[in-house]
């Protein structure tokens with residue numbers, strides 16, 4: 001697969017993976033490719049934990065489910081993220097951002113209007129949304145043949161310090177490389193951020209993975225070969241939409257739009273390929 005094809009096809013896989021174990025040479029390729037990422041002074045501050053042990057994956061799946069339930073029940077999840085929620089295709093297209101919930105069980109749909117009220121977290125929980133999301137999280141993590149955790153060396157990753165910013169920048173390069181390589185290998189990848197967003201569950205994960213004091217656990221993903229027939233989650237979303245070129249770009253200085261010739265230049269990314277399906 002060429003690079004542009006991988007960039008076109010890269011997306012979050014939020015469906016279960018095929019149960020097939022990931023081949024050793026693919027795991028090796030993923031890590032070796034990720035390690036080609038640029039890092040400040042070639043410091044390579046990242047380390048990777050590949051997790052294939054079933055019992056451990058089950059424990060992590062339970063942690064993901066429990067974290068989701070806790071964050072939903074006290075309203076934290078909705079309060080933190082509602083500004084990214086889109087419930088109709090028009091607002092997804094209009095903003096060109098956020099995640100569009102295109103799959104919501106019928107009993108929860110009338111509540112959508114309430115998402116922006118303070119009461120919605122507890123209300124959604126009472127109606128079972130916390131349990132549905134927790135079960136979906138647990139099942140989807142459990143379905144993965146491989147989890148990958150990334151740590152950063154705390155000597156480099158010091159929030160507020162320049163090296164802390166640089167560590168985060170190189171982490172992004174690592175993650176995008178992993179994502180493009182999984183795409184090229186017909187694999188998929190998904191963040192499981194919910195555990196790290198809930199301090200007590202994050203602490204249990206650190207312990208379960210034996211992360212030492214001098215390392216910060218900064219990300220964890222589920223990975224596997226894509227299964228085109230996999231069922232969707234009970235509550236699910238898509239996020240194919242992107243902001244248009246002219247909205248993203250300033251020319252020479254902030255506030256000056258790109259010249260018309262540049263705005264009208266043909267798209268090499270999409271010229272021979274269909275745009276992803278829009279919300």
Ligand SMILES: Cc1cc2nc3c(=O)[nH]c(=O)nc-3n(C[C@H](O)[C@H](O)[C@H](O)COP(=O)(O)O)c2cc1C
Nearest residue numbers: 010011012013014098099190191192193194239240
């Ligand atoms: C730091 C970070 C954390 C994320 N956490 C999650 C997550 O916990 N679960 C999830 O499904 N997607 C997560 N995502 C993926 C984004 O939702 C996704 O990249 C975005 O909606 C665009 O969709 P796409 O990846 O399919 O292009 C995360 C992305 C980033 C960069």
